[in-house]
Amino acid sequence: MDAVESPGGFKFLPTDGPYSAGVMANAGFAIVRVMAPRHTPLDQGFRLVEQTLREVDRPLAALCAMELRIPKPLSRAGFDEFNRGYIAQFERWGIKVDGRMPAARTNVAPELDPPAEPSLHAFCFTAKVPLVVSRNTFVIAGVAEPPGTTGGPAACWNAIAPLVEERMQSLGVTWDDATESQFYGTRADHEVFTSTDLARLKELTGPGLRWFFARPPIDDLRLEIDVRGLARESWA
16 A cells, blocks of 8 residues: 655555545654544534644644544444545545545544534644654554454454554554554453454554444444554643
């Protein structure tokens, strides 16, 4: 998978879907993350992105990752319908690159206290840095198991982990660049950690692992993982 340059100070791994597979900041830039207020409706979240980038004098093209929360997993038809509105916002912003969505994305349905409507959880953008950053900053979009994976949560994990690493290698980043990993699964899926046959378990947990009681956005999927290496985090 070859990375594509964005005018926003990063390169991304293009897909045919509503988000990129991952992003990495270019030299002279670093990725920073902003947490939105809890259960910020998505329309308000888009306005928060605009306001934040305006305040720090960065173009909309600097937006490189979105983290969403939805009320419940969707059918594949429902997921496609949701994405039409999401893509339309990027088209209004005029930040698609060669027809592709540049920003990475994680989109999950919380098991506990889900939002009443699709919401923005957090977002990332590239900021200019005055000095050379000693490591790469990046975001790998949420990766779920391939459809049809059987064998329970351990099999799902083992199917996801190499896909995450493949994306990291395509961007030219390593686990040494990661600041944390996120694991999205239900309370019942804690059993995955009792297995002794999990691919890349040490690598995925090494940077620090956040567990979210949540499901992937499509109702026939079970687990999701994303990884990021950031320069800074803040709260809106």
